[in-house]
Amino acid sequence: MNKNLDFGDCDKLLRLAGLRITPQRQAITRVMMESLDHPDAEQVLARARERDASISQATAYRTLAVLAEKGLILTHTFDGGVTRFELANRPHHDHIVDIDSGEITEFVSAEIERLQRRIAEEHGYDIVAHRLELYCRKRA
Amino acid sequence: MNKNLDFGDCDKLLRLAGLRITPQRQAITRVMMESLDHPDAEQVLARARERDASISQATAYRTLAVLAEKGLILTHTFDGGVTRFELANRPHHDHIVDIDSGEITEFVSAEIERLQRRIAEEHGYDIVAHRLELYCRKRA
DNA sequence: ATTGCTATTGCGAAGCATTCGCAATGTCAA
DNA sequence: TTGACATTGCGAATGCTTCGCAATAGCAAT
Numbered sequence: 001m002n003k004n005l006d007f008g009d010c011d012k013l014l015r016l017a018g019l020r021i022t023p024q025r026q027a028i029t030r031v032m033m034e035s036l037d038h039p040d041a042e043q044v045l046a047r048a049r050e051r052d053a054s055i056s057q058a059t060a061y062r063t064l065a066v067l068a069e070k071g072l073i074l075t076h077t078f079d080g081g082v083t084r085f086e087l088a089n090r091p092h093h094d095h096i097v098d099i100d101s102g103e104i105t106e107f108v109s110a111e112i113e114r115l116q117r118r119i120a121e122e123h124g125y126d127i128v129a130h131r132l133e134l135y136c137r138k139r140a
Numbered sequence: 141m142n143k144n145l146d147f148g149d150c151d152k153l154l155r156l157a158g159l160r161i162t163p164q165r166q167a168i169t170r171v172m173m174e175s176l177d178h179p180d181a182e183q184v185l186a187r188a189r190e191r192d193a194s195i196s197q198a199t200a201y202r203t204l205a206v207l208a209e210k211g212l213i214l215t216h217t218f219d220g221g222v223t224r225f226e227l228a229n230r231p232h233h234d235h236i237v238d239i240d241s242g243e244i245t246e247f248v249s250a251e252i253e254r255l256q257r258r259i260a261e262e263h264g265y266d267i268v269a270h271r272l273e274l275y276c277r278k279r280a
Numbered sequence: 281a282t283t284g285c286t287a288t289t290g291c292g293a294a295g296c297a298t299t300c301g302c303a304a305t306g307t308c309a310a
Numbered sequence: 311t312t313g314a315c316a317t318t319g320c321g322a323a324t325g326c327t328t329c330g331c332a333a334t335a336g337c338a339a340t
């Protein structure tokens with residue numbers, strides 16, 4: 001009980017989403033808060049079960065879905081792969097996907113973002129969101 | 141290796157890909173040559189069956205897979221949806237998606253592509269493919 | 281604390297797109 | 311024409327994700 005130092009933050013996040021606080025949701029939410037990578041549902045479930053072994057697969061999917069719906073986590077579906085998740089309140093970034101290993105690298109380019117805005121503007125648009133993924137292979 | 145192929149001849153295309161010419165593959169390949177949109181496997185199958193009603197679902201998937209593998213068609217997966225296909229003889233382009241109307245506008249930016257290559261290079265990667273989508277709203 | 285309303289859960293089954301195993305058939309070079 | 315082997319259709323099997331439902335648990339009002 002004394003190791004749950006992040007309980008407050010976690011509960012706050014769940015209340016933000018207007019969700020009832022359950023041990024399962026706390027475990028899953030804390031996993032997302034601690035994950036620095038982009039785990040898929042299976043990985044989130046495995047990590048959450050280290051905290052609460054009783055969590056079912058369905059609950060993992062449902063909790064991730066509702067957190068995404070409330071905007072607290074982001075979902076990514078890289079080409080041909082499963083849905084992956086990450087916490088939403090992090091700085092914006094795009095992704096490099098290693099097509100051999102599946103490894104994800106994050107990057108930001110202010111210059112690309114500026115060009116995107118210019119292109120959108122030239123077509124009479126304002127950008128609401130964008131998605132940029134580079135599917136890459138390690139240099140020989 | 142497929143940049144300058146003659147896409148006007150279905151049989152020639154299949155032969156260049158090193159594939160045996162079958163009625164099923166001819167039908168599917170012709171469907172792809174005539175499609176101006178980005179049909180999914182189910183749609184390709186339906187259109188191909190107008191030419192050859194005997195084509196099975198498995199053959200549609202297998203043919204599309206092998207054509208993609210040979211670089212003759214491209215695959216797209218929009219937002220966790222199904223895989224969609226497009227003939228590969230069109231100039232590369234990215235998409236502006238009007239989030240209100242769903243209208244798609246194509247664009248190309250050599251400058252963005254150059255920046256992408258530089259970013260990938262800085263991370264030790266070569267770009268094999270990329271995906272860039274701008275989700276936009278018409279300017280007020 | 282107790283109650284009552286309902287959101288949430290676990291379970292297994294059901295979807296859905298896609299792939300696979302295999303015997304039959306078709307293609308093409310020799 | 312032949313024969314090796316590529317390709318096909320069928321249906322079953324995947325793999326990820328969602329659903330139906332009865333039991334359970336959270337939470338606000340008593």
